[in-house]
Amino acid sequence: MDTIFALASAQGKAGVAVIRLSGPLALSAASKLSGRALPARGMRLCELRDGGGEPLDDAVVLTFTGPASFTGEDVAELQIHGSTASIDAVMRCLSDMDGLRLAEPGEFTRRALENGQMDLTQVEGLADLIDAETEAQRKQAQIILTGALGSLVEKWRRDLIRAAALLEAVIDFADEEVPTDVTPEVKSLMSRVLADLKKEAGGVRIAERIRSGFEVAIIGLPNAGKSTLLNMLAGREAAITSEYAGTTRDIIEVRMDLSGLPVTLLDTAGLRDTEDHVENLGIELARKRAENADLRVFLSDSPAELGVGFADGDIHVLPKADLRDTGEGISGKTGQGVDQLIDSISNTLNDRAASHGIATRERHRVAMLNAIDALTAAENILESGPDMYDIAAEELRTAIRALESLVGRIDVETLLDEIFSSFCLGK
Numbered sequence: 001m002d003t004i005f006a007l008a009s010a011q012g013k014a015g016v017a018v019i020r021l022s023g024p025l026a027l028s029a030a031s032k033l034s035g036r037a038l039p040a041r042g043m044r045l046c047e048l049r050d051g052g053g054e055p056l057d058d059a060v061v062l063t064f065t066g067p068a069s070f071t072g073e074d075v076a077e078l079q080i081h082g083s084t085a086s087i088d089a090v091m092r093c094l095s096d097m098d099g100l101r102l103a104e105p106g107e108f109t110r111r112a113l114e115n116g117q118m119d120l121t122q123v124e125g126l127a128d129l130i131d132a133e134t135e136a137q138r139k140q141a142q143i144i145l146t147g148a149l150g151s152l153v154e155k156w157r158r159d160l161i162r163a164a165a166l167l168e169a170v171i172d173f174a175d176e177e178v179p180t181d182v183t184p185e186v187k188s189l190m191s192r193v194l195a196d197l198k199k200e201a202g203g204v205r206i207a208e209r210i211r212s213g214f215e216v217a218i219i220g221l222p223n224a225g226k227s228t229l230l231n232m233l234a235g236r237e238a239a240i241t242s243e244y245a246g247t248t249r250d251i252i253e254v255r256m257d258l259s260g261l262p263v264t265l266l267d268t269a270g271l272r273d274t275e276d277h278v279e280n281l282g283i284e285l286a287r288k289r290a291e292n293a294d295l296r297v298f299l300s301d302s303p304a305e306l307g308v309g310f311a312d313g314d315i316h317v318l319p320k321a322d323l324r325d326t327g328e329g330i331s332g333k334t335g336q337g338v339d340q341l342i343d344s345i346s347n348t349l350n351d352r353a354a355s356h357g358i359a360t361r362e363r364h365r366v367a368m369l370n371a372i373d374a375l376t377a378a379e380n381i382l383e384s385g386p387d388m389y390d391i392a393a394e395e396l397r398t399a400i401r402a403l404e405s406l407v408g409r410i411d412v413e414t415l416l417d418e419i420f421s422s423f424c425l426g427k
């Protein structure tokens with residue numbers, strides 16, 4: 001396998017830049033640059049020199065021998081000064097070495113996956129952690145990166161392999177000393193996994209929102225103060241405000257961090273009947289986005305007047321409190337009620353976020369739904385008795401393959417391994 005290298009830290013000037021090497025020549029390449037032997041695993045301060053012996057930079061060189069490294073291969077990391085010139089000089093020297101090449105995007109992580117250092121969900125967790133902007137996103141990505149989902153899938157997989165092995169033992173080894181009535185244990189294993197799968201699949205939608213962001217739509221009649229409120233929440237002039245009705249005709253989006261959750265606030269066109277064709281397009285778009293939003297803030301005297309369904313968890317506030325004799329409601333001009341609105345949005349979304357599971361992506365949900373379908377079919381077939389065990393076992397194998405696709409691993413030998421180890425059938 002090629003030895004690859006790349007800049008592992010961000011582009012641009014910095015105090016320190018990190019250049020990573022991975023592959024069979026990683027340690028020897030680092031030794032060649034430093035002009036001295038390096039420990040198989042350790043840290044050393046060195047002066048790096050090019051092929052002609054000219055100094056390049058001082059560096060801290062870290063070495064890791066496989067498989068105890070990120071990629072599972074021999075790895076070296078060069079921590080040099082983060083100037084563009086220093087980075088370019090070291091990268092040129094590495095490019096000139098035989099057997100080394102520049103890494104492709106994501107190739108270090110791909111090698112970690114191929115070498116069994118990470119499963120597919122951990123790779124996704126790493127990508128989410130790198131992209132995390134809020135505390136909730138960081139925590140969720142960290143859970144996936146530590147292998148929590150992979151461990152859960154492995155637990156389900158073991159239970160289903162056990163259930164399938166029990167059925168296979170009755171089918172293929174009827175003359176051996178194996179249990180003749182395996183149905184109770186098989187049913188128990190399947191029902192436990194099925195319940196867990198349904199719970200996790202049901203929480204994916206919320207987990208996806210934590211990863212990609214919740215949408216909160218502010219809706220109301222024209223000149224209800226929606227854009228002024230959005231600007232107050234954003235702390236900047238994100239939307240044009242005017243005394244003329246129908247100023248907002250497109251969706252204005254502002255990304256925010258509310259109590260650690262990623263939230264996109266949507267300022268929508270005022271909802272009314274109008275002869276203006278362009279404004280009508282904006283109103284229709286506003287209705288669609290409002291209906292699809294995770295949460296709606298009704299800025300109106302009555303939610304019913306807007307013609308949009310008021311769902312559980314939606315928030316209703318009276319607009320333009322600064323112009324009301326009673327002083328009730330919210331005002332984007334004075335800030336009255338804004339803190340309370342932020343608290344209401346945060347509390348509502350945090351309550352929803354509390355119901356999320358470990359799985360975070362639609363791919364995870366689809367794999368779990370496929371496993372659920374197969375297990376449900378297996379449960380129904382199992383009721384027909386031992387004559388149908390072979391079909392029930394095949395449905396179990398389908399469920400196992402669905403779970404293996406979730407973590408990116410397929411192992412066709414595990415059924416036989418379970419049979420012979422559990423029932424001593426190799427005698």
